[in-house]
Amino acid sequence: MYHYHPPAGRKPTVFGPYLLLHTLGEGEFGKVKLGIQIESGREVAIKLIKKDHIDSSSRMTKVEREISVLRTVCHPYIVKLYDVIETEKYIGIILQCASGGELFEYILAHRYLKERDACRLFAQLISGVHYMHQKHIVHRDLKLENLLLDRDRNIIITDFGFANQFTSAKNDLMATSCGSPCYAAPELVVSEGMYVGSAVDIWSCGVILYAMLCGYLPFDDDPANPEGDNINLLYKYILNTQLAFPDYVSDDARDLLQKMLVPDPAKRCTMQIIMEHNWL
Known part of the structure; x- marks a missing residue:
């Protein structure tokens, strides 16, 4: 009160x-x-x-x-x-009201999160995103700035301005690209027009998990494109860059990230695989 x-x-x-x-x-x-x-x-x-x-x-x-x-x-x-x-x-x-502030600030304050802490927060994120997908909603703009914390340090997913509803699992194809370049799945950049919405959210969740565990974004340091503003360059960089990890990230966490951050959406893991993964 x-x-x-x-x-x-x-x-x-x-x-x-x-x-x-x-x-x-x-x-x-x-x-x-x-x-x-x-x-x-x-x-x-x-x-x-x-x-x-x-x-x-x-x-x-x-x-x-x-x-x-x-x-x-x-x-x-x-x-x-x-x-x-x-x-x-x-x-x-x-x-x-999310009185715990942004997840972004929370990670900055700790440099990166211990795996137990990251695992708890990531499980909450996946729980929320899985629920949305079951309701045929894709968020399409998942990023650290759109994840807040309540006073008990639980995740609150916000900012549904880019969210979209699809009518059935078979119809989970979206046609407009949106979201923030550093969190956006590569298929959003390729202009063939159609992509699977749920796979886009899974990519963004992978970027968020990477940031939690490593303290920086996975595809943010292309010397030729320092701000990540040139989206086509960013896309090429993502396709040609092997995912690298600092040595404090465990093997299980690396394995999960390597399944999520797959540029080809057809080969990217599903929600089910994430939820059943050892690390989680």
């Missing part, structure tokens, strides 16, 4: 039944603020989207898609949607 006392002489900002406090982060469409439900004192995160920032139908689709996906999921490691409030100027998405 949180009791908020505004600074003397300052009127708190109210948004629906919530008090708006400080900014937790900034997204593509606006700010994420810490909110307090006035009646219960519950802490929430409020994604405030300025309506005049939604200046194209593709941006509107992204907002609608995120809300629609969050309404259909209910899982301990996926961010909870509490409410959507619309005012004249804003759309406010009221979400569970």
